[in-house]
Amino acid sequence: MSADDLQGQIKEGIAEARKGNTLLARMYLEEAIKHTRNPEVLAWYGYCLARDKKSFGQAIGLCKEALAEAPHNSDIYLAVGNIYLLAGKKRSAISAFNKGLKMGRNDAIVKQLHDIGLRKTPVLSFLDRDSFLNVYLGLFLTKLKLR
Template sequence: MKSELQEQMNQGLDEARRGETVLAQIHLEKVLQQSRHPEVLAWYGFCLARNKGAFIQGIELCKEALRAAPDSPDIYLATGRIYLLAGRRRSAISAFNKGLKMGRSDAIVGQLQRIGLRRKPLFSFLDRDHFLNVYVGLLLSYLKSR
């Protein structure tokens, strides 16, 4: 019985990480009926957010998972992906960065690269869109000194 539950959990987690959330949700629901494993909670929350648009419920499940296992980068990955789905880019970046502090994760690094991070403006006392920040930044990028 335990091995069947473990197999369901592994299959559901793998599918969720690959983005096959409909199948993953089915497997993870079965696992959640018997166990509230933190990673299962987080990835089930991701499946709910992606399949049903239940972003708040998904984030709450991730928060519950983080209370149980605060040092798991994988849970931060799921949390960040939910924030991205919800359009909360800054929260997603924050979650990904916290996950990287817990441990190296190629999946998190890949997410951050896909998002793309902007550098700080050269003249922080001016608005980012101010012509000096824009053109001096372009010039320095062209000269490859930034």
Template sequence: MATTYNEELIARGISAIKSGNTAEALNCFEEAVKIHSTPANWSYLAFCLARERRQFDYAIRLCREAITRDPHSSIHYLNLGKVYLLAGRKDDAIRTFRQGLLYEGSPAIIGELKRLGLRKQPVIGFLRRENPLNKYLGIALKKLRLC
């Protein structure tokens, strides 16, 4: 009985996150963690805490603990990356998203990276991106599909 209720809480919480209602999701995951404490529950709870209560440090600790206990699940990396974005730490978020992709291909992580508008490294690394040499070499290589 408790397992079914816990699964229902988790499903409602994930659905609430997807619909943008993190306040409801926070309630669901707080209750779910009390019933059954799992890395996935901690990870989702951490994202909700960061979004609703702005508790970034605590949320980051929860996500890192989830990753320590279950390092091959990309959902933990997705949630940690989102927490970093909410905290204004874009570089850490990008690094975390990329690390998550090493373990599992996640359309959600790929979507977050695309939303952030990541660019490839400049062709000539020691020159600035705006340098005409980098700019036109990049355009040429893209047209030739070499880059």
């Protein structure tokens, strides 16, 4: 396989994975992994495995390998966060997304965090979140744009 063909497969595979066509993406990325251990290929292939085969352990292992090679790539953190979301580990996903944002602005990560929806801390932390005072003080302070 020529270098141009390989780069084409990598681009196509990552694009399909981002769109959610993980079966097609997995075909492209499996072929690419035979020839290169590119960190982005590893991360997005891991995402495809997690989504299609529910192989969360193997997927996270591939992403850790990718992060060891390219720790400053926010796209890899996006893939890691998506894998954690698929595994039902919301807190770990948010942590991965936040680490990715520290590496650089990534609109896909911002969109994921917005879709997850983060809650603010209660106004009065010693009371329950659903307490009458916390709810209405939070609403009041938000209206005044103090929170």
